[in-house]
Amino acid sequence: MQRIIEIESDSFEEPWKEDDFLYFRNRTNSMIDIADYHKGVVGYICYELHEDGISLVNIAINRNLRRRSIGSQMIQFLIRFLKSKKLKYIDLKIRETNLKAQLFFSKCGFRGVRVLRNYFEDTGEDAFLMEYLRFSSNRISFGQDVPW
Numbered sequence: 001m002q003r004i005i006e007i008e009s010d011s012f013e014e015p016w017k018e019d020d021f022l023y024f025r026n027r028t029n030s031m032i033d034i035a036d037y038h039k040g041v042v043g044y045i046c047y048e049l050h051e052d053g054i055s056l057v058n059i060a061i062n063r064n065l066r067r068r069s070i071g072s073q074m075i076q077f078l079i080r081f082l083k084s085k086k087l088k089y090i091d092l093k094i095r096e097t098n099l100k101a102q103l104f105f106s107k108c109g110f111r112g113v114r115v116l117r118n119y120f121e122d123t124g125e126d127a128f129l130m131e132y133l134r135f136s137s138n139r140i141s142f143g144q145d146v147p148w
C-alpha cells in the first residue's frame with residue numbers, strides 16, 4: 001500500500017489518502033489491480049464492477065516509468081476482463097484540465113461522450129465522461145499501409 005500512496009501523491013494535486021484506498025477496496029464490487037515490475041509496484045488501477053460494465057475511477061503509473069506502455073497494458077488487461085465477463089462498457093470521468101490523460105484514454109480506444117458541468121467539488125472543474133464500448137460501430141483504426 002505504501003508504494004501506491006507514493007505514486008498517488010506524486011500524480012495528483014488532490015490525491016487519495018490511505019483511508020480512501022482502504023474504503024474503496026473494502027466496498028463490494030470495487031477492485032484495485034497493480035502493475036508489478038521486479039517485485040515493486042509501478043502502477044495501479046481502481047475500478048467498480050456494475051451489472052453491464054465497469055467504471056474506472058483511478059489509474060496512475062510511477063512518473064519515472066511513464067510512456068513505456070504500462071498504462072496501456074493495464075487498460076488492455078481491463079478490456080480483456082470486460083470481454084471475458086461479457087460486459088458492455090468501461091467508463092470514466094476525467095478532469096477537463098487533464099489533457100495528458102485524455103490523450104492517453106483516446107489512444108486506448110475511449111471516446112468523449114458528455115461534459116458533466118462542475119463535476120469535481122474540489123476545484124469546480126467540469127468532467128469529460130469517456131467510454132469504451134465493447135461493440136462500437138464507430139471505432140476507427142488507422143494504419144500506415146495504403147491499399148494501392
Ligand SMILES: CC(C)(COP(=O)(O)OP(=O)(O)OC[C@H]1O[C@@H](n2cnc3c(N)ncnc32)[C@H](O)[C@@H]1OP(=O)(O)O)[C@@H](O)C(=O)NCCC(=O)NCCS
Pocket residue numbers: 011012057058059060061062065066067068069070071072073094098100101103104105107
Ligand atoms: C495517464 C497515465 C496513466 C498514462 O500511463 P503511461 O504508462 O504513461 O501511458 P502509455 O505509455 O501506455 O501511453 C500510451 C499512449 O497514450 C498517450 N499518452 C500517454 N501519456 C501522454 C502524455 N503525457 N502526453 C501525450 N500523450 C500521452 C500517447 O499516445 C501514448 O503513446 P506513445 O507513448 O506511443 O506516444 C500516466 O500518465 C499517469 O499516471 N498520469 C497521472 C495520473 C492520471 O492523470 N491518471 C488519469 C486520471 S485517473
